[in-house]
Amino acid sequence: MILRAVDLFKSYKVPGGRVRAVRGISLDLEKGKTLAIVGESGCGKSTLARVLVGLEAPDSGTLEKASLIPMVFQDSLGSLHPRRTVLQLICEPLVIRDGLLRPSEAHELRAKDLARQVGLAIESLTSLPHELSGGQRQRVNIARALALDPDVILLDEPVSALDVSIQAQILNLLLELQVSRGLSIIFISHDLSVVRHIAHDVLVLYLGSVLESGPASEVLSRPSHPYTQALLASDPSRSRRPGQLVLKDEPPSPLEVLPGCSFAARCPYVEAVCRLEKPVLKNVGRKAVACFPVQRGLQVGYEPTPNLS
Ligand SMILES: Nc1ncnc2c1ncn2[C@@H]1O[C@H](COP(=O)(O)OP(=O)(O)O)[C@@H](O)[C@H]1O
Ligand SMILES: [Mg+2]
Incomplete structure (x- = not known):
């Protein structure tokens, strides 16, 4: 295990109360694997990300990790100084680590090698961030994340702002880097069609909180939790079929503390117990699922479409 989180909580004080953004999340990341974290906007993905990499401290819970975890964000321009060249930008983590003011020759050699590994052409080394495409800028961000040879990197919606064809190129790059470096990856996305390509x-x-977790093949092709089913059914890359669950309404306010299952208000399978007691994750086959009806053996109706692997 290269990273383990146990029962993480993180809340923010806001006018009118406290946003409980992360409510008791545990996870394990295995070496050389990709763990995808999925869910609708506002469900706490980025908060969890900031806690996992150490940008924010959790209110409670424990985190075991080997070393620093660099992070790549959705906004490819945000972390790139607008007047630095690609070469300077990739050198930056090395320069900071060594407490220097400018790159050494060794830094530049290393940065050129990193640029090659992430598929940036030599000509782009002298470009400024705004002269690059979004996809190229994410390559620069990935090169910077790799500069200090981390065991783990975390990417928060890294391809969500890119065209679909460019998305595939970046996902393929991550797959290559994972194999060549034995890299472990935490990949955050609201887009299940993206996650399908790279998650283990x-x-x-x-x-x-976590409603369902397990091997990607199981969770994405045989979802157990009614919420996962609804999320998959709302994936625009898949054809909608009659009888499939559709997500209606917004999630409840994160300021509210509901006694039962957080999905109860939107769940077509809701039972009395779901509104009274909070289900905890329990093993159901090869997955862990927090849902009373599913834990009791209810198969909530989802049939994988034939074109699904
Ligand atoms: N710094 C903050 N201060 C107050 N509320 C926050 C802060 N960061 C996130 N939140 C709230 O926490 C919840 C989870 O947000 P976030 O982690 O960004 O979700 P996601 O990345 O899944 O969209 C949201 O309700 C959001 O408004
Ligand atoms: Mg986010």
């Missing part, structure tokens, strides 16, 4: 394991978040 998937964690489905809803209102700050």
